[in-house]
Structures are given as C-alpha cells and as structure tokens.
Amino acid sequence: MAILNITYNGLSVDYKTTVSDRMTDRDIRRVAIELIRSGDLPGLHIAHLPKDAFDSYVVDRLRSAWGRRGPSGREATRIYLRPKVPFGEG
Amino acid sequence: MVRSMDYRKFLGVTQTMVLPYRGGPSVHAPDRRLRVTRRVAAGWWRFEIAGRHATPAEKVDVPSLDHLPAVRGHMVGDWLFTGGDTARRVYLMPEDEPPVLSPAVARRWPGDELVFDLLAFEDEAEDAARTALLDDDSVAGIKGVAPSLRGAFGYARLRREAARRGLQVSVREVLRQVHAVAEGTLDAQALLDEREARIFQLDPGSNHRARARPQPSGTTAMGTGAGTSERAAIVLEQAGAELVSSRQLSQGRQEVVFRYLGEQFIAVVDRDTLHVYDSGICLNGHDEQLGLDSLPSVISEAIDRDLLHITNY
Numbered sequence: 001m002a003i004l005n006i007t008y009n010g011l012s013v014d015y016k017t018t019v020s021d022r023m024t025d026r027d028i029r030r031v032a033i034e035l036i037r038s039g040d041l042p043g044l045h046i047a048h049l050p051k052d053a054f055d056s057y058v059v060d061r062l063r064s065a066w067g068r069r070g071p072s073g074r075e076a077t078r079i080y081l082r083p084k085v086p087f088g089e090g
Numbered sequence: 091m092v093r094s095m096d097y098r099k100f101l102g103v104t105q106t107m108v109l110p111y112r113g114g115p116s117v118h119a120p121d122r123r124l125r126v127t128r129r130v131a132a133g134w135w136r137f138e139i140a141g142r143h144a145t146p147a148e149k150v151d152v153p154s155l156d157h158l159p160a161v162r163g164h165m166v167g168d169w170l171f172t173g174g175d176t177a178r179r180v181y182l183m184p185e186d187e188p189p190v191l192s193p194a195v196a197r198r199w200p201g202d203e204l205v206f207d208l209l210a211f212e213d214e215a216e217d218a219a220r221t222a223l224l225d226d227d228s229v230a231g232i233k234g235v236a237p238s239l240r241g242a243f244g245y246a247r248l249r250r251e252a253a254r255r256g257l258q259v260s261v262r263e264v265l266r267q268v269h270a271v272a273e274g275t276l277d278a279q280a281l282l283d284e285r286e287a288r289i290f291q292l293d294p295g296s297n298h299r300a301r302a303r304p305q306p307s308g309t310t311a312m313g314t315g316a317g318t319s320e321r322a323a324i325v326l327e328q329a330g331a332e333l334v335s336s337r338q339l340s341q342g343r344q345e346v347v348f349r350y351l352g353e354q355f356i357a358v359v360d361r362d363t364l365h366v367y368d369s370g371i372c373l374n375g376h377d378e379q380l381g382l383d384s385l386p387s388v389i390s391e392a393i394d395r396d397l398l399h400i401t402n403y
Contacts (some may be wrong), residue, residue: 005384010363010378011365012383058391062329062387085373087395087398087399
C-alpha cells in the first residue's frame, strides 16, 4: 500500500486512505480527479475539475531507504502526483 | 509461537547509543530516525534514547566503523567521488579538510548516509592530478587515473574556476560534465559561461543572490514558526529529504533549508500551506505550481535530466 500525495495549484495534500502501490499512472490520475471533485482532499475541492487536469502531470513513486515503513514508522511507499515544470530547457 | 512484549517500553527505560549527529532535528539510529531533544554541534555523540527521542549526553571519539560497508573514492571538500560520474556527500568530516583529490574511505551508516572513516594511501596519479589542477590542465595523458579520481578532478577544476568568478557550483549541477572536463574535451570556462548566461536569462537576480547570501549554518536552531518547521520536517522526510533549519520571513513566508541527495537547498514557502514561492532552483518562474511536498521529486527530475540549476545558496 502507499500514500498518495497530490499537488494542484501549488497545494500538496495527502489522501488520508492508503492506495494500492500497484496502480498504474493512468489509474492514479483518474483517482486524483475523483478525489478532488468529491472533496475528499482537505483544501482541494473543485467540483468541476476537468477530466484531463492531470494528463500532463508527473507520477513519481518513492520508497524509503529504510524499508516498507519509513524512519518514523509511517507508510514508506509514497506516490506523488505533481505538475510537470520546466527547468529552463528549450 | 508466543511473543513477549519488551517490558522496557512500559517502564520508560532509556538506553545509550553512539550515533553520528549531522545537525538538524533528527539523528539516525541503526533501525530508525530519532528526534533530537537538544541541538548540539555536529559529531559523534553518545545519546540517551527514550522512545523516539534522543538526548545528547557527551561528545565521543569516532568509534570503530569497520563493521559498516566501505565506500572508496576521491575527495573534493566533503564530496566523495566514487566513480566517473557518481558522488556522495560525506558527513562528519575531520577538522582538517583532506587535500583535494585525496583517496578516502567512507562508511555507509544505516539510512544510507556516508560518514568519514579514513584517508587512504596516495600514489603518483593523485600527485600528477593535483599538479594538473594547479596548472588548469586536464588529466588526459596521466597514467593510472581511476574513474573516481577523474570525476573528482573534473569537479575540482569547475569549482576552482567558479570560485575565481565569485560563484558556487554544486556537484549535482555538473556531475554529468565532470568526466569531460577532466579529460579536457569540455572546457571548464565555456561550461561556466553557458551556465551563467542561462541562469541570468531565466532569473536575472539569482547570480547576485548566490554571491551575496551567507552560508546557512548546519546546526542553527529552528527559528520562530515552529509549527511550520515541524510540518516542513514531516513532508520533507516523507519525500526522502531532511530539514536542516527553518526561519520565519515577512509576509507569512518561511525559509526552509533542507538536504536532499547530499545537496543543500533553500526554499521559501507559505507558512500556513507550505505552498512554494521560491523553490531555490531554476524553474523558469513556475515555482508557485508546487507545494513543498513535491519539491524533492522535482529536484530528482532536474538531476536526472541534467537540468539542475541551484539559485539559492
């Protein structure tokens, strides 16, 4: 299982319930849309969020070097859904 | 099978442990991270452990580290180059900084950080490489140059050139280029020219900031805004980073200094929401799309794509 963290409009929020760490990137984007539309993420409630809002977002999976549980005993696997940002290339 | 619960958990008994303290709000024990109750100078300390809290009792000599996995390479400052394009920050360095390009051994502490162990014997290759460094030359043609020495040389050459310009250049920004610089196939001056031009174009004030800003201390106590600091420490830890220090700024902002992948970063965030105002790296003005939670992930991508430009030192 994993903790899903979603960043939208400069705000990052953890979903309070763990999700499967085997979800595909597409599933994660779809779940994120539903969570924000339904108001399940504190501070991130947008009822009419477009269904393609996360199409360009990056899905990053992080597992702690300390094993399945992190150094504080929290769930170590985390999935970050965040905007893709430019680094000055191009 | 019947398992018995450790009764000491209920009695609040403390245990002592010698641990490497790098500064910051926590210290790594072999099996977990502990919150430090009192800030002290970085070094090896005997800690009294109670639950998840560690209280420094006394500073001790470096213990034997022979049981820990060894990592060998060549030093530039507190960076150990372990290959042609791989380097790790080494903590708890000796008071006398090792001469540049020294061969050294670090040990892998649980939690995957490296602590300094000892300097290794040198041979002619290190001597010849140091001479080439002083002459602003390359290591091409020097016999017996290991990949780690080549990597260290390339970074030392870039760092030396950057210092002449009053600039700083971090290992994570230039790691992909150090091999070519060492071999002389990529000119150090041309590389820094290009970097300065790109950063000036994207963020005209940042080079000045990099020059003017004093280095933050690794052991400073957290300033005000302690609630923000604690939340920042948690989200950074979850993202694989570590809070070093934090201080309150005007207009509801908070400066957050953190370590990630051995490098130090300085971000400015909203005190309440941890919304990012200034990421401390070049994002072409898109900093405010991020929260502090997502910043380490962004930094990882910048490193992977060889596009990391640190703007706040």
